[in-house]
Amino acid sequence: MTMNEKEVLDALKKYREMDLKYEDGRILGSMCTKPHPISRKISEMFFETNLGDPGLFKGTKKLENEVIQMMGNFLNNNNPFGCIISGGTEANITAMRTIKNISRKKGNKSTTVILPETAHFSFEKAREMMDLQYINPPLTNYYTMDVKYIKDYIEDSKNRIDAIVSIAGCTELGTIDNIKEISKLAEENNIYLHVDAAFGGFVIPFLEDKYKLDNYNYEFDFSLNAVSSITIDPHKMGLAPIPAGGILFRDISFKKYLDVEAPYLTDTHQSTLIGTRTGIGVASTWGVMKLLGEEGYKNIVSECMDNTYYLIKKAKEYGFKPVIDPILNIVALRDETPLKTCLKLREVGWYVSICKCVGALRIVLMPHIQKEHIDGFVEALSSIKKN
Numbered sequence: 001m002t003m004n005e006k007e008v009l010d011a012l013k014k015y016r017e018m019d020l021k022y023e024d025g026r027i028l029g030s031m032c033t034k035p036h037p038i039s040r041k042i043s044e045m046f047f048e049t050n051l052g053d054p055g056l057f058k059g060t061k062k063l064e065n066e067v068i069q070m071m072g073n074f075l076n077n078n079n080p081f082g083c084i085i086s087g088g089t090e091a092n093i094t095a096m097r098t099i100k101n102i103s104r105k106k107g108n109k110s111t112t113v114i115l116p117e118t119a120h121f122s123f124e125k126a127r128e129m130m131d132l133q134y135i136n137p138p139l140t141n142y143y144t145m146d147v148k149y150i151k152d153y154i155e156d157s158k159n160r161i162d163a164i165v166s167i168a169g170c171t172e173l174g175t176i177d178n179i180k181e182i183s184k185l186a187e188e189n190n191i192y193l194h195v196d197a198a199f200g201g202f203v204i205p206f207l208e209d210k211y212k213l214d215n216y217n218y219e220f221d222f223s224l225n226a227v228s229s230i231t232i233d234p235h236k237m238g239l240a241p242i243p244a245g246g247i248l249f250r251d252i253s254f255k256k257y258l259d260v261e262a263p264y265l266t267d268t269h270q271s272t273l274i275g276t277r278t279g280i281g282v283a284s285t286w287g288v289m290k291l292l293g294e295e296g297y298k299n300i301v302s303e304c305m306d307n308t309y310y311l312i313k314k315a316k317e318y319g320f321k322p323v324i325d326p327i328l329n330i331v332a333l334r335d336e337t338p339l340k341t342c343l344k345l346r347e348v349g350w351y352v353s354i355c356k357c358v359g360a361l362r363i364v365l366m367p368h369i370q371k372e373h374i375d376g377f378v379e380a381l382s383s384i385k386k387n
């Protein structure tokens with residue numbers, strides 16, 4: 001049964017009305033937010049572009065190169081190679097594919113990677129697809145990888161390690177591994193280092209000193225010699241619309257580990273996992289980055305950090321305890337029955353998530369969250385706990 005245009009749009013509107021809206025401030029557990037308004041116009045302009053066949057969309061491909069260069073600039077790399085892809089999952093799988101292919105080229109039959117328990121579940125998908133072996137070092141009291149354990153593990157001559165993955169802004173708590181020290185170890189032992197900064201990549205470079213904890217190491221980018229690749233997602237704190245994930249490599253030399261022949265396309269090789277892919281994420285990231293600039297992102301990050309501290313203050317007033325002092329704009333509040341609390345909160349319209357590595361509720365203070373939402377949420381949480 002066909003519909004006319006008005007009927008189609010009216011029907012779709014009804015479905016859309018069932019969705020939560022960022023501006024209502026009820027989405028407290030997501031790492032996505034309302035995209036910057038300019039991306040609406042950009043999406044329309046780049047609506048039909050396909051970077052899967054870049055020779056047909058030369059302007060959009062040029063934009064992608066420029067975006068990778070712009071992101072490289074704030075990650076301390078003047079000469080990066082990379083792509084804007086569907087998200088952090090694809091970026092991490094792409095990094096693991098590179099690591100596996102480098103290992104195979106060296107004649108190894110298996111690929112062993114050290115990565116933290118706090119790593120995003122996208123790495124589990126990669127493990128399953130590529131039959132990778134993972135080593136999980138214990139976590140420190142700060143929920144970061146124990147560097148001493150990594151050192152001992154590498155130095156034990158029985159162990160061959162292909163790569164280390166470290167996290168700059170882990171999904172559950174926002175912690176940053178001690179990547180400076182890990183990079184030294186990786187460099188000394190000639191080991192590939194991938195950094196998952198899917199969330200932190202658009203936060204840490206713009207974090208004002210006043211929000212930084214003493215004696216905490218925030219370094220994570222290409223200024224550290226061993227870092228070969230970084231996942232960094234514009235569709236999280238970059239304010240680009242979905243889909244816009246990012247993978248950056250230190251230089252073009254990594255491309256050969258990803259390329260497959262693509263004989264029927266205008267470019268005879270393709271390095272991305274996904275073939276047909278929209279240019280909307282690329283163009284929007286370009287536009288939002290040009291519009292906001294460093295100052296704009298600093299202001300956004302500062303507002304989110306301000307709200308992070310506000311939530312912690314409010315939560316403490318009501319007797320709730322944060323698991324750690326905030327590193328980024330993510331708060332974990334201790335809870336003995338987090339799933340139960342989370343489901344009860346959902347019944348009254350508040351959507352938080354829970355941590356796996358510690359009994360806690362997890363709240364991400366994205367740009368759509370305002371202080372009035374925080375007040376409402378803490379009151380709802382308190383009344384749930386009283387009943």
Ligand SMILES: Cc1ncc(COP(=O)(O)O)c(C=O)c1O
Pocket residue numbers: 031086087088089090092120122167169170171196197198199233245
């Ligand atoms: C650290 C980290 N890496 C990767 C991802 C996966 O990103 P996406 O959902 O865009 O695939 C996330 C998502 O939250 C994340 O927090």
